Amino acid sequence: MTLVDHSTSPDLVGPPHSHGPRRDAAPLLPDPEPVRVLGTEAAAAFDPELARDLHRRLVLARRFNQQATTLTRQGRLAVYPASTGQEACQVGAAMVLRPQDWLFPSYRDTLAVVARGVRPIDALTLMRGHAHCGYDPYEHRIAPLSTPLATQAAHAVGLAHAARLRAAANPAADEQLVALALVGDGGTSEGDFHEALNFAAVLRAPVVFLVQNNGYAISVPLARQSAAPTLAHKAVGYGMVGRLVDGNDALAVHQVLSDAVEHARSGRGPVLVEAITYRLDAHTNADDATRYRSAGEVEAWRARDPLTLLDAHLRAQGLLDDAGAAELARAAEELAGRIRAEFEAAPEPDPATLFTHVYAEPTSQLRAQAAELAARLADEADDPGDDPFHLDGDEFDSDNLTANDLTADGLAAGGVDDRGPDAGAGTTRGGAA
Amino acid sequence: MSPTTMVGALNAALRDSLRDDPDVHVLGEDVGALGGVFRVTDGLAAEFGAARCLDTPLAEAGILGTAIGMAMYGLRPVVEMQFDAFAYPAFEQLVSHVAKMRNRTGGRVGLPITIRVPYGGGVGGVEHHSDSSEAYYAHTPGLHVVTPATVADGYGLLRAAIASDDPVVFLEPKRLYWSADPPGGTEPAAGATSGAQDQVAPIGRAVVRRAGTSATLITYGPSLPICLAAAQAARADGLDLAVVDLRSLVPFDDETVCAAVRATGRAVVVHEASGFGGVGAEVAARIGEQCFHHLAAPVLRVTGYDIPYPPPMLEKHHLPSVDRVLDAVARLQWEQ
Structure with missing residues (x-):
């Protein structure tokens, strides 16, 4: 495989039908229904230890969202775009990456950043208003939280492309890394989203794009954002694989993202994953979600809370009992206490x-x-x-x-003296002074 | 053999950079087999391979965004924007990420990206092919903005830009691409610093192209030959004009500019871009702040008018000319 492949291959149809490649779209298409594991036969076969690990992280993630929201109400965070309800996507995104991989988060992805190992106080530095990025991107292999929507998706492409160039030049020394870019449903309307996906596909860069489709871009519903069959279908236009997953099914998210990451890692090109989820909280603390969505709608989604769904699965499988749940609750309170302590100890910006x-x-x-x-x-x-x-x-x-x-x-x-050492010595002076 | 045109010098600088540093990668539209629409990348793909001189999809934000990721990984990308006005789609990537990445990561992530932009008019280009966009870039903290006006600086400044650990917007005057250096002043005046043909030129240093005692013309890029011609013509009126080539708009060389202005007490700033909010306004303000007591007259500007870039049949009226520069010099309150 060459890195920049200008050759033709047998599956391509030549003129007069087309310039360049024509490929069969069918293998790229997402399933008609989102992939689900919970509530299906596959659930029983899912690795129980992995399921428990996911559940534990979801419990902590939920508590993180609650604590950060409280800190906002106390005025200790300037703003916090909560990912309450989207924790399965946040945790899943961090868990499927290996140490050599890179994460390119957007502003609602603080939780994914923490899940990949950044201290809460450092992940929240942007929202505290103390500095734009509180962690070392190279230490954690996480780009700064990107507020300009979808702009970071192209960075993921460039980094993955560069890593592939390096690995090709020196296969022994380097690693096959994957870059995972996080985007929201609104972000898919941005031109940068289009350009990033097109570049990724043309360069066959090892990138996974995860669209967390929570139904709203602040207040604007998806129907006003896109007329595509699904957002995952957009992949087909770029010649990449599209996958559709239930974003509130933590087991399905983990499975689909793992497959996508390994697909990209193996050199088979980028993948677009659309995870259908819901933001249970408002856009930020400054938002009033009751202006654009009904209480009934929110309640319906609350019944599909990713934590509730996984909780029920574990209990049904005998993997969680009340004592285990109490232990998790204690761990969550410990995390919340640690976050508060980190905030107490953090110095003011210089x-x-x-x-x-x-x-x-x-x-x-x-x-x-x-x-x-x-x-x-x-x-x-x-x-x-x-x-x-x-x-x-x-x-x-x-x-x-x-x-x-x-x-x-x-x-x-008063302090400005432009006259210099040669003032008045043979230079022309105006009449103003 | 030393190149004799700006295009040749830029090509040589890219070739030498690609040869000397395996991390240097060129990417842009038509930079491969074609060698760029201005042939600046001629032969590079053949010599270094398609991956190191990469033809990209036609999408400027994607090109620059991809370059950002490449730089984050440790490469040293050199991006070609095909024309000044076609660089605008990349503006968000440039302003929100390229310019800010070092600062927003507390110095942890620097982006050594060179963004080459052919700019300016006077080449008969139709709409959207003649913009002078330097003020947009110069107004953005975090970017270096340089523009060569001579063959030697074409080479030296581009080598310096690629070697820089900071992002550099490298503005290439289209009308100087194929012309030989203008007579009378491309060599630095005595005492000034500048690189020889095959040397790196320092970013952040202006150069006095022509020493003079009557008044100081301050210019850069495509307007340097106009100013040198004006200085030549002014000799007939008994005026000895100094000409300063800024070369680097950011960082700005206050020292060289102010010394040259203090030496004459009169200054005219000349550039193609529209005057309002332009680089000339900044230069005039800085001279006012730092050289006030040396001035015999207000600092004047000769710039493009405050209009959208005109159609090519009318551009000669818009561009600074020798006559417009001389008219400005004549208004520098010579009567005592």
């Missing part, structure tokens, strides 16, 4: 960081601006009663302005 890392080396202009802010902060530290947002008479009094204050010399005396 204004000096404003100017670091704009460039590898700061420009002379940024050095000057950093010095200006540092001087201002030092002044404020000397005079803690000083309110920088209030000018009182001591600091500014227009009645007491002297003529000199309004001239260029006054400005220069």
Whole structure:
């Protein structure tokens, strides 16, 4: 297999019917109904230990969503787009990846980031408003949470493509990695989503795109977002495999995503997975979901809560009893307590960081601006009663302005002196000063 | 043999970068077999293979987004945008990710991407082929923005851009692609710093192309030959004009610009892009802030008008010309 394959293969039909490849669409099509495991014969055959592991993570994930929402109400998070109801997708996305793989999350995917091993406080740094990204992307192989929708999908393609180039150049040294990009149903309307899928398919990049279709882009329902048969069908237009899965069935999500990741890893090209799920909470704490969806609709989905479904399965299989559930509840409270403790211990952001890392080396202009802010902060530290947002008479009094204050010399005396070492020595000077 | 045209110099810089560093990858539309619509990538796919000089699908956001992921993995992508106005679909990737990635990750993820953009008019291009888009880029913190005006800088600045650990928007003046260097001033004036033909030119350093004592013309890219011709013509009026080639719009070389302005006390900024909110406004403001006491006249600008880029039959009226530059020089309050 070559990395950039311009050759023709026997399954391609030549002119005059078409330029370039024509392929059979049938193998790319998603199943007509979402893949389900729970409630089917496959459920009994599902690895019991994996099912228990998934359940344990779902319990913790739900508690994480609750704790983060509480922190928002306390004003300790600027915003939190909860993924309550989508935990099966969040946990599944993190679990199917190997250490060498990469995750490209969007802003609603904090939970997937935590599930891949990032400390809650670091995963929530963006939402706390202390820094744009609180974790080291290289340490965890997780790109920063991306707020511009679907833009990170192309990054996943480029990274996976680069890894494949490296692996081809040095097969012994490198790894077959997969990049998993998380997108929402609204994000599939973005041009970047289209471009990323097209590039991935053309480059045969080992990428899995997981669309968490929760039915709404903030308030706009899917019917106003897309007229496609399903979002998974969009894969066919790019020549990639599309899969449709019940996003509230944790076992099915894990199975379909695992298959997709291994499909990509084996060099068979990218996969688009649509997981049908539901956001039980509002878009964010700033949203009022009652304006665009009914209580009845929410209640119907609450009955299909991924945690409830898996809970019932485990109990039916004898894999969970009340004692086990109580133990999990204790673990969840421990997690919530740890999150609160991390928030207590976290330092305030340092204004000096404003100017670091704009460039590898700061420009002379940024050095000057950093010095200006540092001087201002030092002044404020000397005079803690000083309110920088209030000018009182001591600091500014227009009645007491002297003529000199309004001239260029006054400005220069105030700190700007452009005259330099050769001022007045043989250079032309204007009449303004 | 040293290249004699800008296209040749850019091609040589790409070839040498690909040869010296296996992480360098070129990608864009038609960069492979065709060698780019301006032939800047001519022969690179044949020499280094299709994967290192990659013909991509026709989608600029996808090209730049893919390059971001490649850079995150440790490669050093060089992206070709086919024309100035066709780079706009990539604007979100550029502004929201390329420019900010180092900052938003606390310095952990740098993106050493070079984004080559053929820009500017004067080549008879129809609509959407002649934009001067530098102000959009220069206004975005996190990007370096450079533009060569000579063959030597075409090579030297592109080598420097590709070697930079920061993203660089590399603006290539289309009207200078195939012309030899203009007479009188492409060599740096005495005491100025610049690379020789096969050397890396420093990003962030302007260069005095022509020393002078009467007034200082400050320009870059496609307008350098206009300014040098204006300086030549002004000699007939007894005026000795200095010409500064900014080369690097970001980082901006205050030191060289201010020294050149203080030496004459008069300045005109010249560029093709529309004046309002343009790079010339920033240059004039910086001179005002830092050289006020040396000025004998307000800093003037000669720029494109504040209009959408005109159709090619009318572009000569829009572009800065020798006459427009000389008219501005004449308005620099010479009467005492």
